[in-house]
Amino acid sequence: MSLSEDERLNLLHQASILDTPPTEEFDAIVRLACSVFDMPMALVSFVDGDRQWFKAEHGLFLKETPREHSFCSHIVQTKSPLVVENADKDSRFSGNTFVRERSVRFYAGVPLSEGETCYGSFCVLDTKNRRFGDRDIEQLRSLARVVVGLIREHRQQSLLREQQRELELKQARFEQTERSAKVGGFEMDLSTGTIIWSDQIYRTVGLPVGKRMTSEEVIGCYAPEERESVRRRIGDVLNGSGAGIDREYRIVTPEGEERWIRVVSDIERLNGEPSRLFGIVQDVSEKVRYEQRLLQAANVDSLTGLANRAAYNAHMERLTAADAPSIGLLLIDVDRLKQVNDILGHATGDLLLKGVASRLDERLGKRGKVFRLGGDEFSVVLDAPASVRRMGSLARHLIEYIGRPLQVAGSTINPTITVGGAISEGMMDAATLSQNADFALYHAKETRRGSYVHYEPSLRSRIARRIQIVREVEAALTEHRMVPHYQPIVGSADGQVWAFEALVRMQRPDGSIVSAAQFHEAFTDPSVTHHITTRMLEQVAVDIRSWIDRGLEFGRVGLNISASDFMRGDLETRIVAAFASRGIPLDKLVLEVTETVFLQGLEDTVATTLQRLRKKGLTVALDDFGTGYASLTHLRSLPVDIIKIDKSFIDTMLVDESSLAIVELVLNLARKLDMKVTAEGVESHRQAMCLLEMGCNTLQGYLFAKPMGRERVGEYLCARKTSVTEKADRPQEEPRLLG
Incomplete structure (x- = not known):
């Protein structure tokens, strides 16, 4: 089966010999042919698609010529030897380049064939006519076979070189892959x-x-x-x-x-x-390293650099799974962070947290690990087996150390922390231990903020009771069952009603009334306290408007305000809105503030708010005076008009000289500061007479009346006015308390 021209050309190109440089082996063959046949010219010619190209030539001095009219093209077509003894007379080749330009008259060539493939021809040429017999053809064939062998060797060498290049390329690629991977x-x-x-x-x-x-x-x-x-x-x-x-x-x-x-x-x-x-x-x-960075990002708090909640959870799970003996856990809350954020900005709050974190980590040292759980919450997990005594000592030490003045963004802040602690018992899991410490922290924040409370089982029932009470109060607020009851404050000299104190009461669904002492735990919830104050302001304003319209002489009404009312920053707005909308002047209101408000780190905020309200006519009373830690300091720095001496001193002043001395001291101090004094909890005539003799202005207590509903205030005022008038009309030998 003969090959098509396209197939032949494809195999010729695959031989990779076209347009390659001259080589000694091919050049030697053409020289030998010229010598053997006594010819001036010899060629190794490869016939391409439109040209014939000479791998080797002698005497011709050409590299290629057009294929058209070439001698070699006839050999490729016939795959047979070709002898032209007189080309000048041969019509097939008279126009050939060799004939016209090189004066070739004789040509003898044989195919360069390998199998069915004919690459071209091996030929000799002369400028004169020659005879070329069968013996000459056979000799030419023998030389052609040598040329074909050289072609085969060239192809193999080319293939080897290509394979070597491919191998080197693969090796380079492999090394490149090794480096990149x-x-x-x-x-x-x-x-x-x-x-x-x-x-x-x-x-x-x-x-x-x-x-x-x-x-x-x-x-x-x-x-x-x-x-x-x-x-x-x-x-x-x-x-x-x-x-x-x-x-x-x-x-x-x-x-x-x-x-x-x-x-x-x-x-x-x-x-x-x-x-x-x-x-x-x-x-x-x-x-x-990337995984480590991801792990760090997942387990490290970005603000403080401490381990975060995820790390804390994993750490606790490992400890409890390993049955570590008596794991000690402290949960820490940074007090008043919200106020710092609101007043000084979140950037300052962040610096405060970083300062607290640094101090915690520094003081704890190798005794345990500190975690930031989020917001203002931190935890400390102790390494050594824990004991109640050691944990309490460490917690108090941390509270003292953290509480030192801290310079933050140009401001001096005295950070305070509240701490709750718990120790694992038996096979206790991490969740239970964390919950116990959380109960202790919750109790500390509600009852002894700025201190340490260690968990004990009774806390669960107390906290459960607190939660239940908060829910009851929230329901009462929703159903408008939080109502004011009013207790009169009377003048010690004439018995006239000077004012009333509005005391919150909860009315149960069955109509019974519950005093504040029975749901005082609810006041530890800032949101509940805020809503109670708002409710009381509205109802007190309604009652005052009613009494004014009835022409009752009630003096003023005192209302207790908590720390959470100042934290929101809207106290002034709420008071003005409740009273102005009803046309009630603020001189009818007395704000009663306890010292605990000032102990929450809000002294400047409280003082500023109260000063603005006083300028609008409102009066300020310092309630439960004497039970706090810095009463005299507060009298100097806060805008106070009235001091209310705490009931605990009144109860014991007749039998305890120190209590009597404190009452006398407060009364003398108030006179020098031009302040009024109200004695709370007066329950006997002897107490009343003693206070009158010492110069106490006003009295409040069960001796005069228990707190009463709004509907009884009118009756009480009328009855009191009649009683005072009758007693004033009676001749008396000496002044005595009008009760």
């Missing part, structure tokens, strides 16, 4: 211990490429904590008990750089015996 191959001959590494492994471990390696030198590349396990693994492989692995290791380069590698290996066996350990080593340092 940071993967290198290794093998170890288990019979000789010879170790072979690719270049990339040397680069990974930081050793010179090609360095001869031994097992011990390989082990030395690993980090100290990894070496023993690597040594055992190599030993197991050598004694036939080892297996392939796929795991990560830490290594340290000779320059001290820390890296991580992944080693994947397997064992080749011959006749059932291990013969070769082989595998790959990949530098996974970037992956490990």
Whole structure:
């Protein structure tokens, strides 16, 4: 089956000989042909699509000519020898380039064939007519076979060169892949211990490429904590008990750089015996560092640098799962962070948190680990077995140390923290331990803010009761069952009603009335307290409007205000809205503020708000005076008009000289500061007479009346006015209390 011209040309091009430089072997053949046949010219001609190209030529001095009218093209077409004895007379070739330009008159050529492929011809030429017999043709064929052999060798060499180039390219690509993937191959001959590494492994471990390696030198590349396990693994492989692995290791380069590698290996066996350990080593340092950064981001608080809640949860789970003995847990709340954020800005609040975190970490040292749980919450997990005494001592130490003045963004802040603690018992899980400490912290914040409370089982019932009471109060607020009851404050000299104090009461669904003492736990919830104050302001304003319209002389009405009312920053707006909308002047209102308000770190805010309200006519009373920690300081710094002496001093002043001395001291101080004084809790005539003799202005207590509903205030005022008038009309030998 003959080949088509396209197939022939394709095979010619695959021989990769066209347009290649001259070679000595081909040039020698044409010289030999000229010598053998006594010819001036000889050619090795390859016939391409539209040209004939000469791999070797002698005497012609051409590299190629057009295929049209060429002698060699006829040989390719016929695949047979061609002899032209007189080309000038041959119509086929008279116009040939050789004939016209080179005066060729004689041509004899044979095919250069390999199988069915004819690449071109091997030919001799002369400028004169010649005879060329069968013997000459056969000699020319013999030389042509040598040329075909050279073509075959050239093709093979070209193929080898191409394969070498491809191999070099593959090797370059492999090395490039090794570098980009940071993967290198290794093998170890288990019979000789010879170790072979690719270049990339040397680069990974930081050793010179090609360095001869031994097992011990390989082990030395690993980090100290990894070496023993690597040594055992190599030993197991050598004694036939080892297996392939796929795991990560830490290594340290000779320059001290820390890296991580992944080693994947397997064992080749011959006749059932291990013969070769082989595998790959990949530098996974970037992956490990990225994972470490992700882990850090997931477990480290970005603001303080402390471990975060996720880390805390994991740490607690590990400790409890390991049955660690008596785990000690402190939960810490930074007091008044919201006020700092509201007044000084969140940037300052963040700096405060960072300062607290730094102090906690610094003072705790190696005794445990500090976590930031979020917002203003921190926790401390103690390392050593905990005891109630040691935890209490540590908590108080932290409270004292954290409370030192802290310079934050140009302001001096005295941070305070409240701490709750608990110790694990038996098989207690992490959730229960955390909940116990949370109960203790909750109780501390509600009852003794700025102090430490250790968990005890009774806290659960107390907190449950508090939660229940808060729910009851919230329901009463929703159903408008929080109502004011009024207790009169009378003049000690004439018995006239000077004012009333509005006291909140809760009306149960059955109509019974509950005093504030029975739901006082609800006042620890700032939201509930805020709503109670708003409700009381509205109802007191309604009652005052009613009494004014009826012409009752009630004086003023006192209303208790809590710290949470000042925290919101809207107290002035709420008071003005409740009273102005009903046309009631603010001089009808007395705000009663306890010292606990000032102990919440709000002294400046409270003072500013009260001063603005006083300018609008409102009066300020300092309630429960004498029970706080810094009463005299408050009298100096706060806008106060009235001092209310706490009931505890009135109860004991007739039997306790120190209580009597305190009452006298307060009365003398008030006279010098031009302040009025009200004595609370007056229940006997002897107490009243004693206070009158000491110059107390006004009295309040059960001696005069218990708190009463709004509907009874009118009756009481009328009855009181009649009683006072009748007693005033009676002749008396000496002044006495009008009761």
